[in-house]
Amino acid sequence: MIVLERVGKHYRRGVPVLRDIDLTVPTGVATVISGGNGSGKSTLLRIVAGVLRPTSGRVRGRPRSIGYLPSPFPAELRLSATGYLRHFAAIRGLPASRAIGHAREVLDRLGFAGDPDEPIRTLSKGNMHKVGLAQALLPSEGLLVLDEPWSGLDHAAQLTLDVMIGELVAQGRGVLITDHVGHALRLPDRRALVLTDGLLHAQRDSPETPAVTVELTGAAEVLDTVAGLAGVRGSERRSGGVRLLVDRAVSDTLLAEALRLGASVRTVTSPERVV
Amino acid sequence: MLALLRYLLADVLKSHRYFPPAFLYLLVSGIFDARGDSGPALNAYGASALVLYPVGAWLAVTVANAEDNTQRGITATAAGGWRKLTAAVAILSMAGLTPLVLVSTVWPAITTAHPYRFTELAVGFAAQLACGWTGVAVGVLLGRPVVRKIGWSMLAIAAVVVLTYQFGRIPPVGSMIGLLGNVPPTMASAAATVLESLAIAVVLVIGVVLGVSEVAGRRGQ
Numbered sequence: 001m002i003v004l005e006r007v008g009k010h011y012r013r014g015v016p017v018l019r020d021i022d023l024t025v026p027t028g029v030a031t032v033i034s035g036g037n038g039s040g041k042s043t044l045l046r047i048v049a050g051v052l053r054p055t056s057g058r059v060r061g062r063p064r065s066i067g068y069l070p071s072p073f074p075a076e077l078r079l080s081a082t083g084y085l086r087h088f089a090a091i092r093g094l095p096a097s098r099a100i101g102h103a104r105e106v107l108d109r110l111g112f113a114g115d116p117d118e119p120i121r122t123l124s125k126g127n128m129h130k131v132g133l134a135q136a137l138l139p140s141e142g143l144l145v146l147d148e149p150w151s152g153l154d155h156a157a158q159l160t161l162d163v164m165i166g167e168l169v170a171q172g173r174g175v176l177i178t179d180h181v182g183h184a185l186r187l188p189d190r191r192a193l194v195l196t197d198g199l200l201h202a203q204r205d206s207p208e209t210p211a212v213t214v215e216l217t218g219a220a221e222v223l224d225t226v227a228g229l230a231g232v233r234g235s236e237r238r239s240g241g242v243r244l245l246v247d248r249a250v251s252d253t254l255l256a257e258a259l260r261l262g263a264s265v266r267t268v269t270s271p272e273r274v275v
Numbered sequence: 276m277l278a279l280l281r282y283l284l285a286d287v288l289k290s291h292r293y294f295p296p297a298f299l300y301l302l303v304s305g306i307f308d309a310r311g312d313s314g315p316a317l318n319a320y321g322a323s324a325l326v327l328y329p330v331g332a333w334l335a336v337t338v339a340n341a342e343d344n345t346q347r348g349i350t351a352t353a354a355g356g357w358r359k360l361t362a363a364v365a366i367l368s369m370a371g372l373t374p375l376v377l378v379s380t381v382w383p384a385i386t387t388a389h390p391y392r393f394t395e396l397a398v399g400f401a402a403q404l405a406c407g408w409t410g411v412a413v414g415v416l417l418g419r420p421v422v423r424k425i426g427w428s429m430l431a432i433a434a435v436v437v438l439t440y441q442f443g444r445i446p447p448v449g450s451m452i453g454l455l456g457n458v459p460p461t462m463a464s465a466a467a468t469v470l471e472s473l474a475i476a477v478v479l480v481i482g483v484v485l486g487v488s489e490v491a492g493r494r495g496q
Contacts, residue, residue, distance in 0.1 A: 043495075050356060051348040052495030068352040074343040078289040087285065090278035091353045119289075135349070145352075 001026060001174065002048060002143060007057035008198075009043055017043045019198040021057070025143065026191075027174040030165055032184040034203065035195035041178040042071060042147050044195065048176055049145045065092060065142030069149055071178070073132035077120035081107070081131045084120060088135050099138050106134040109164065110157045126152050137164070144168060144175045150183045162187060212251045212270045217241035218263035226258045241266060279354050279363045280370075287341045287367070296333035297375060300326055304379045316391050317465070319383035320399040321455035324406040327376065328439070328448050331410020332417070332432045335368035339418030340425055344496045347419070357491040361484045365415050369480070372407040376400060394462050398469050402451045405472040409447045412479040420491045447472035447479070 004023040010016040017040040025031050025048065035041050046052040047059065049068040077084060082100075089099030107116070107130055114127040123131070129152045136146060149165075150158045165187060169175055177184055184190060192203035215238075216223060223242040227235040231250035236243045246254055248270070255265060287293055304323040342350060351360045380400040384391040413435050414428075422428045444453040451472050454465060 046348065046495050049348070049352045051352055053492035064355065066352050068349055070345050070348055072345070074346040074349075076343050077346060078286060083285065087278070087282035088349075088353055091282060091350070093278075132349075 002062050003060045004048070004054075005058050005060065007044075007047060007054040007059065009040075009047065009052070009055050016055075016198050018047075018054070021198075021200050023048075023193075023200060025174045025176050028169060028172045030169050030175045030177055030184070030187050030190040031193065032187065032190050033176070033178045033193050033195055033200070034180060034182070034184070035178075037180065039195045040198055041180070041195055044200075045145050045147045045176060045178060046070070048143075063142040065140040067136035067138060067140065067142065067144045067146075069132050069136040069146045071147035071151060072125075073129050075121060075125070075128060077128075079120060080118055081112075081114070081116040081120055081123070081134075084131065085134055085138070089138055092138060092140060094138055094140060102137075102139045103134040106137050106164070107131070109160050110134075111154070111160070126154060126157070129153060130157065133161070137168075141173075144173055146175065146177045148178055148180065150179070150181070158183065212246055212248050212268055214244045214246050214251065214255065214258075214268050215241055215266040216244065216258055216263045217266055218258075218261075222258075222261045222263050225261060226254070226263055229254055229257060276359065276363060276366075279350075279359065280367055282350070283338065283341070283363055283367050287338055290337075290341050292337045292341065293334060293371065296330045296337060299333075300330040300375055301378070304382075316383075316389055316395040317399055317402075317455050318457075319387065319389075320380070320403055321452060323376075323379040324403045324448075324451050324455050327372070327379075327403050327407040328410040328413075329432060329436045330375070331368065331372050331407035332414035332436070333410075333429070334371055335365065335411045335414025336418035336425065336428045336432070338368045338371070339364050339415060340428070344419070344423075347491075347496055351491070357488040358484065361415065361488045361491060364418075365411055365480050365484050368411045368414065369408050372411065373404070376403045376407060379403060394466070398462065398465050399455070401466075401469045401473055402455055405447045405469065405476045406451050408473070408476040409479060412476065412483045415480070415487055416483045420494050420496050421487060447475040 002025050004021055007018060007021040008016055009018040021044065033041050033044065043052065047054050049066055050062055079087065085103040086096065086100060089096055110130045110133065112127055112130045114123045120128055120131055133149060136144060149161060153161060165175060194201050194203045216226060217240055227242055227244060231247040231254055232244050233247065234245040259265065303326045347360065351357050354360050354363070377400070380396055380403065384396060413432060417428050417431045417435070422431060439448050442449055444450050450468060454468055
C-alpha cells in the first residue's frame with residue numbers, strides 16, 4: 001500500500017503545485033481525486049507513479065508494478081498497438097501470451113476500432129487512449145494510476161470502463177484516478193478527494209446523496225441568497241442566472257424557497273445514473 | 276533490462292534518426308581511409324577515433340530523444356524507474372556504436388597492403404570504442420531530459436567536442452587520438468593506455484547515467 005507523507009512539489013521559480021499532501025491509496029477501493037484544471041492532479045499522480053520526485057516529503061511502499069496512464073496519452077507513437085503492448089508486457093515481466101490475450105480483451109470491450117498493426121499515431125484520439133488503457137491495465141498485481149481515464153472515450157466505452165474499474169477494485173487492486181468532469185461519481189466503491197490550492201480534502205458528497213442540477217434566473221442578490229442555502233454543493237454564475245448542484249434530498253425545499261424569494265426556475269436536471 | 280533494450284531499439288529503428296550519425300561516420304572514415312596506407316598500422320584508426328567521439332554523442336542524443344516526453348514517463352514507470360531507462364539509453368547507444376567500430380577496425384586491414392597483427396586490431400578497436408563511448412556519455416548528458424531541444428543539444432555537443440580537442444592529450448579522448456596518430460613506443464604500453472581510457476569512458480557513462488536520472492526524476496520526463 002503506497003503512502004505519501006507531507007509531500008510537496010514546486011517547480012523552479014513557481015508557486016507550489018502541491019503542499020503537504022498526506023495520502024494513502026488503499027486496495028479494494030477506487031481513490032478518486034477531483035479538482036479544477038491546473039489544480040495539480042496530474043502532478044500528484046506522476047509522483048505516485050514514480051515519474052516525478054517530490055520536492056519535500058516522502059513516498060513509502062510504492063509497489064514494484066504500476067499500471068500508469070498519463071493524460072493525454074502520447075499522440076506520436078511509432079509502434080503498432082500490438083507491438084507496443086507486447087513490448088510493455090515484456091518490460092513489466094508479464095508472460096507474453098496471457099498479457100497479449102488480456103490486452104486484446106480490454107481493447108475489444110472498449111470497442112477499439114482501428115488497425116492494431118498500424119502505427120499508433122495513425123489511430124484516432126479515442127483509439128490511442130484505448131491502447132493507453134490496455135497498456136495500463138496489463139494483468140499484474142500492482143497499483144493502477146489512471147489520469148483522466150474517461151477523457152476522449154465514447155459514451156459506451158466510458159460505461160464499460162466504469163465496469164472494468166469496478167472489477168479491478170473487486171479483485172482487491174488499488175486504483176488512483178483523477179476526474180475533473182464528475183464521471184467518477186458513478187463508481188460504486190470510491191473514496192472521493194478534492195485537490196484545491198495544493199491541498200487534499202475529503203469530498204463531502206457521497207453516492208448515497210445524489211444531486212440534481214438546478215438553473216435559476218433572477219436578481220443577483222436573490223441568486224446569491226439561494227446559492228448560500230443548505231444543501232447546495234456547488235454553484236456557477238452564468239449570464240443572467242446561476243447553475244446549482246443540489247442534494248436531491250433537499251431539492252424540493254430549495255426550489256420552493258427560491259421561488260418564494262422571487263427567482264424563477266429555468267431547468268432541473270438529474271444526472272443519469274448507472275445501475 | 277533486455278526487454279527494455281529491445282523496445283527502445285524497435286522504437287529507434289522505426290524513427291530512422293540513427294541514420295544521419297551512422298552515415299556521417301561511415302562517410303568520413305571512408306574518406307580518410309581513402310588516403311591510402313600511411314605509416315604504422317594504428318594510424319589508420321586516428322581519423323575514425325576523431326569522428327567517433329561526436330558521432331557517439333549524436334547517436335546517444337538520437338536514442339535519448341526518440342521517445343515522446345509523456346511516453347518516457349510511461350516507460351520509466353513500467354521499467355521500474357528513471358535509472359533503468361537512462362541506463363538502457365546509454366547501453367543501447369554503446370552497443371549501437373560497436374558494429375560501426377568493428378567495420379572501421381577491420382576495413383583498413385582488408386583494403387591496405389599493410390599487414391595487421393591481431394594485437395594492433397584489438398588495440399585499435401578498443402581505442403576507437405573508448406572515444407565513441409565517451410561520446411555516448413556526452414550525448415546522454417546533453418540530450419533529454421537535460422537539454423530538451425535537439426538543436427541546443429547539437430550545439431552543446433559541438434562546443435564540448437571542440438573544447439575536448441583543445442585540451443590535447445588528456446584521457447580518454449585526447450590520449451587515444453594522440454596514441455593513434457603517432458608511433459607508439461610498444462604495443463604493451465599502448466594497450467595499457469587504451470584500457471585506462473576505456474575504463475574512464477565507462478566510469479563517465481555510469482556517472483552521467485546517475486546524474487541524468489536525478490534530473491529526470493526532478494523534471495518528471
